[in-house]
Amino acid sequence: MSATQAAPESGAPLEGAGVAVEPTESAFHRLTRSTVIVTFAALSAMIIGFAIKAPGQFDTWSNFRQLAQNVAILTVVSVGTTFVIATAGVDLSIPSGIVLGEVFAVKALALIHVHGGGTAVDVAGTDSKATYILVALCGSLAAGLALGIVNGVAVGYMRIPPLLATLGTLGAGLGCALLLQNGVNTATNALDPIPNGHAIPGVPNLILIAAVAVALGVVLLNFSVFGRHTLAIGSNAEAARRVGIKVERHLLRVYVLGGMMSGFAGFLSLSYFTTTSLAGHSTDNLKAITAVALGGTSLFGGVASIIGTLIGVWIPAVLQNGFVIIGVQPYWQDVVVGFVLILTVWADQLRRRARQR
């Protein structure tokens, strides 16, 4: 910040002064100002530290591939959450989005009757067809869409604070899922090709899907008009409204995006764990918010980074994995992440205070 604040105030000529289109400070300085670089440095330090402590165990390709697979579902959810938090909102209803996504997927599969009796839910993984997978995917996305619309209408049009609106849909959504399933989980192997397949040799599909989600998130947030308006609303909703951005409609779209990413995560979760998980995922909302905040996205809106979120997803995972490998109680991961989270948000606060003179 200091480099721009040093702009000559009194010394500048009154007229005819040129404007620097290119940044006057070096690329390195801009990098060090960015929270993403700091968190990336922290993550790198952790990886290097564990690699030194446990050579040949932590720093193996298979370990990293396993890690990437473990965080893939959380990555997908967190990309959506980044957009929601960029508007100065929050989405607590992620667990209900995931669980409803799973339930809608198995309900959709149950609509398909296969030869020899039974439904697509019960087919073996090797007998699964692309249509089954597509139908299940549509079911999951429909669940996410429905949840997102409720969230978006409540936050955008009814002006209910996002914390409470999504707290409401968290409970309501989980309740619906339990009602639909009568409280009993359903197992299915129909989606086995998703986690077990390798569209690119050596890379499990789950990792590929997460990578695509991150790439699309980067384009949408940083290079699209949608992302620009998302950040503008988070920065100053009134300013966005005055220049003609339809703020209510845009918020609806952002929450629909968040909801559909949750639903999609439900689809991935169902495929990975081969069963619905009515009681699972209950802290995925907090994990996603933690990842987004660790990544330098401001909870006050207006500043967001998808790459930062990706790093934020990895930090707790690397800590957990590394602690297990070097024989430290893995619960230390929760302690460390908790304090790192507080420090990150504190840094964001200081940054905001410094520039609001």
Place this chain on the structure above:
Amino acid sequence: MNETAVTATGPDPSATPPPAGVPALAVRGLTKSYGHVRALRGVSFEAYAGEVTALVGDNGAGKSTLIKCVAGVVQPEEGTVEVNGAPVTMTDPQHATQLGIETVYQDLALAPDLDAAANVFLGREVRRIRFLHNQPEMRRRTAHSFQELGVGMVQDLRAPVAAFSGGQRQSVAIARAAMWAKHVIVMDEPTAALGVIQTLKVLELILKIRDRGLAVVFVSHNLPQVLEVADRIEVMRLGARVARFRRGEVDVERLIAAISGAYTNEVQV
């Protein structure tokens, strides 16, 4: 709104000045009530292209309401608004924008986390392949336009405007309005929160915008400043115009007299 075809800088072909004597912006007999409070009681008002028109009056005179009517934020109950002699009805702020009227609000309405170019083009982004924005082009046009207007205070077009000083931010807001305004630019107390040097720069900018052939309307409580830059002064009191002066016709004392009610209200049309 046409995001791609708009030329942000340079003379706009549609901005041909109206025939001499026709005000770029005219308001006739506007009334507006908020509950029992009659904010506007048949106010009339004119602003001409290539002139700075100051709108003065005490608190509660109805200046802000009048500005909101002209900006399309508030719909008047009676009366007409004319742009270059043609009566218009504005239903929302975007409508005013399309008619070539830009407003600089007192609270600036900038998004502090976005850079200057993003703010200038907010809601009117230059696009490529429909849904992506063309940031280099927006930055280039912003730099060009700022240079033309002499807004040389913005050193780094990549920095968020939150990092700017109050004067720089005000300049960005005014320059944005100047880039998009085809006919009229309305400013609500543009120098109220600024220091001496920053105020000078902003007044300089206002005169530059006037010299481009726009009608500049500005609200101010700073009477010496009004006398310095305004070509016309319109005085409001209790929701109506009570006096109007040309440059050089009035001094601070007579202006205060007009503001405080020494002259009777103009006959309502």
